[in-house]
Amino acid sequence: MTDPTVAASLAGPGDPGDRRGGSASAVPATTAPAAEPAPSLLKAGRRTGAQQGDRIFRGFATGSGAFMVALIGAIGLFLLIQAVPSLLANKGNFLTGRTFEAGDPNNLNFGILELSFVTVEVSIFALVLAMPVGLGIALFLTQYAPRRVARPFAYLVDLLAAVPSIIFGLWGAFVLAPAILPIAEFLNEHLGWFFLFQEGNVPLARGANVFTAGIVLAVMILPIITAISREVFERTPRAQIEAALALGATKWEVVRTTVLPFGRAGYISASMLGLGRALGETIALMIILAATPAMFSGSLFDGGATFASMIALSFAELNNNLSAGAFIAAGLVLFVLTFVVNAAARLIIARSGAKA
Amino acid sequence: MAKRLDLKDVDIYYGKFHAVDGVTLAVPPRSVTAFIGPSGCGKSTVLRTLNRMHEVIPGARVEGEVLLDGEDIYNSAVDPVAVRRTIGMVFQRPNPFPTMSIRDNVVAGLKLQGRRNKAELDETAERALRAANLWNEVKDRLSKPGGGLSGGQQQRLCIARAVAVQPAVLLMDEPCSALDPISTLAIEDLIAELKKDYTIVIVTHNMQQAARVSDQTAFFNLRATGEPGHLVELDDTPKMFSNPTQQATEDYISGRFG
Numbered sequence: 001m002t003d004p005t006v007a008a009s010l011a012g013p014g015d016p017g018d019r020r021g022g023s024a025s026a027v028p029a030t031t032a033p034a035a036e037p038a039p040s041l042l043k044a045g046r047r048t049g050a051q052q053g054d055r056i057f058r059g060f061a062t063g064s065g066a067f068m069v070a071l072i073g074a075i076g077l078f079l080l081i082q083a084v085p086s087l088l089a090n091k092g093n094f095l096t097g098r099t100f101e102a103g104d105p106n107n108l109n110f111g112i113l114e115l116s117f118v119t120v121e122v123s124i125f126a127l128v129l130a131m132p133v134g135l136g137i138a139l140f141l142t143q144y145a146p147r148r149v150a151r152p153f154a155y156l157v158d159l160l161a162a163v164p165s166i167i168f169g170l171w172g173a174f175v176l177a178p179a180i181l182p183i184a185e186f187l188n189e190h191l192g193w194f195f196l197f198q199e200g201n202v203p204l205a206r207g208a209n210v211f212t213a214g215i216v217l218a219v220m221i222l223p224i225i226t227a228i229s230r231e232v233f234e235r236t237p238r239a240q241i242e243a244a245l246a247l248g249a250t251k252w253e254v255v256r257t258t259v260l261p262f263g264r265a266g267y268i269s270a271s272m273l274g275l276g277r278a279l280g281e282t283i284a285l286m287i288i289l290a291a292t293p294a295m296f297s298g299s300l301f302d303g304g305a306t307f308a309s310m311i312a313l314s315f316a317e318l319n320n321n322l323s324a325g326a327f328i329a330a331g332l333v334l335f336v337l338t339f340v341v342n343a344a345a346r347l348i349i350a351r352s353g354a355k356a
Numbered sequence: 357m358a359k360r361l362d363l364k365d366v367d368i369y370y371g372k373f374h375a376v377d378g379v380t381l382a383v384p385p386r387s388v389t390a391f392i393g394p395s396g397c398g399k400s401t402v403l404r405t406l407n408r409m410h411e412v413i414p415g416a417r418v419e420g421e422v423l424l425d426g427e428d429i430y431n432s433a434v435d436p437v438a439v440r441r442t443i444g445m446v447f448q449r450p451n452p453f454p455t456m457s458i459r460d461n462v463v464a465g466l467k468l469q470g471r472r473n474k475a476e477l478d479e480t481a482e483r484a485l486r487a488a489n490l491w492n493e494v495k496d497r498l499s500k501p502g503g504g505l506s507g508g509q510q511q512r513l514c515i516a517r518a519v520a521v522q523p524a525v526l527l528m529d530e531p532c533s534a535l536d537p538i539s540t541l542a543i544e545d546l547i548a549e550l551k552k553d554y555t556i557v558i559v560t561h562n563m564q565q566a567a568r569v570s571d572q573t574a575f576f577n578l579r580a581t582g583e584p585g586h587l588v589e590l591d592d593t594p595k596m597f598s599n600p601t602q603q604a605t606e607d608y609i610s611g612r613f614g
Contacts, residue, residue, distance in 0.1 A: 146414075147414065237451075239447060239449055239451040240451055240453060240454075242409065242412070242447065242451070243447065243451040243452075243453065243514070243517075244453075244464075244468075245409060245412060245440060246407065246409060246440055246444065246445035246447075246518075247440065247441070247444075247464060247465040247468055247517070247518075247521065248437050248438070248439075248440040248441030248442075248465065248468060248469070248521070249437070249440075249468050250437050253468050257453060257464065257468075258453065261453070261454075261455035262454075262455075
């Protein structure tokens with residue numbers, strides 16, 4: 001009987017421990033002054049054990065949420081604290097510099113522009129390839145495929161997400177690169193006037209370029225885009241699909257008038273999550289992309305390094321805090337970049353959600 | 357415009373389950389035919405075979421003939437999409453397209469047919485909304501989403517959407533079961549209006565509604581659970597409700613059923 005709620009209902013009116021139900025328990029006390037006041041129904045009806053469980057669970061849930069926020073804040077703070085001394089010691093311009101020389105702590109000269117170019121181009125290229133294919137697969141699985149095909153097919157796509165990225169890297173470098181060489185050569189030969197297909201800064205024949213890396217990345221982010229889009233498309237209300245069918249819509253028209261408007265926000269957020277993965281992908285790009293001292297020209301046939309692959313490549317050689325700080329500063333930019341991408345995705349979802 | 361429907365020995369299946377057995381009935385043009393009967397007797401299923409909506413469920417199939425002015429809509433040369441463009445449908449729950457404005461909802465069917473002329477679409481939208489007794493309530497907010505309307509208005513919007521394509525037959529699957537009495541009355545008045553131009557088949561659980569709106573009534577029943585539903589009898593509505601031929605019909609209508 002240590003629980004305050006029970007104690008209060010047993011105690012007489014006016015007891016300092018009495019809470020909200022005070023007036024309710026006071027009523028029987030006046031009508032039958034001699035008897036012990038009847039316990040308040042409002043209080044007696046509550047199961048104190050369940051109440052405690054509720055409190056514990058709420059505390060746990062709130063704590064978990066707060067922990068998540070604190071963790072992200074701590075990571076950002078860690079990156080910032082580690083990066084600031086190196087940024088101060090930097091002789092080059094951090095935002096516009098195109099070289100990254102951080103080996104000598106007394107002579108730091110690093111900038112992120114070059115890394116940004118490669119990272120963004122390879123990720124966007126991967127996204128451009130993966131988005132339509134992911135959409136196609138998701139629509140096929142939810143709208144066109146017979147159920148007994150759709151199920152195993154969906155597992156297969158999910159399985160693709162479980163393949164370690166090093167496998168994708170090896171596959172890209174040794175299988176895909178030679179296989180797509182004819183396509184790369186064709187594009188370079190016929191569309192070379194366009195900056196994306198001009199002569200790159202690494203030999204085309206090796207295939208160690210953004211073109212190969214982007215295709216590999218596209219394959220890697222495909223399962224994310226497909227899985228989330230599929231789940232969203234599957235939830236298209238039956239009533240709306242039937243409304244379109246009853247108006248004489250063909251399969252494609254049903255998709256266009258109901259499934260796509262319904263699932264658009266989910267598809268975009270799925271793509272943004274894919275982009276986030278592409279931006280941060282490390283090992284596959286490290287294997288595929290050829291390092292080159294030459295500057296990035298914007299061509300898909302350029303080599304180079306992304307934030308993640310450059311950091312991974314160089315980290316083993318670090319032996320002082322200032323050099324490490326330079327790389328951490330680059331990592332911070334990647335952190336912010338993925339943050340911005342996710343925020344943009346949220347914004348798009350919120351806006352299309354308001355329209356629906 | 358309005359056409360007649362004739363069902364000849366129609367059997368309906370969900371996979372191996374025989375849902376409806378041997379239905380033969382005639383629906384004359386410019387009339388209202390009501391389907392009544394207990395839950396699970398197959399009246400909605402029969403309705404959905406009339407515009408080939410039944411077959412969108414995996415494993416569902418139909419045997420027998422459904423003739424639209426003598427032409428079998430289940431002929432292998434007939435495209436189900438074309439059937440659904442000719443035979444409109446209104447569902448139990450109002451289902452306007454949530455991402456479309458009121459106007460775009462009404463002309464959605466026309467757009468599917470490739471009509472793009474804005475003036476023509478606007479004109480059709482007004483005509484259909486007037487036909488659905490909704491024009492005065494929405495004429496100032498045609499560009500607002502259809503989901504913002506009340507349930508009764510949404511259902512009339514769905515009726516406007518169905519009549520905008522000027523179907524030969526209009527099927528209604530319990531169109532008032534999700535609506536309040538006032539909205540129900542509005543829809544019933546509308547059915548009486550639409551009857552002048554369209555052939556209407558309506559499924560209803562509400563026998564007073566069947567008595568109020570229909571010219572002829574078909575009573576469907578089950579012999580037992582798990583058995584296929586079947587048509588007990590079809591007759592002029594006054595006769596069905598005053599002096600039905602079958603004892604089962606009389607029991608059902610007088611509430612002595614089950």
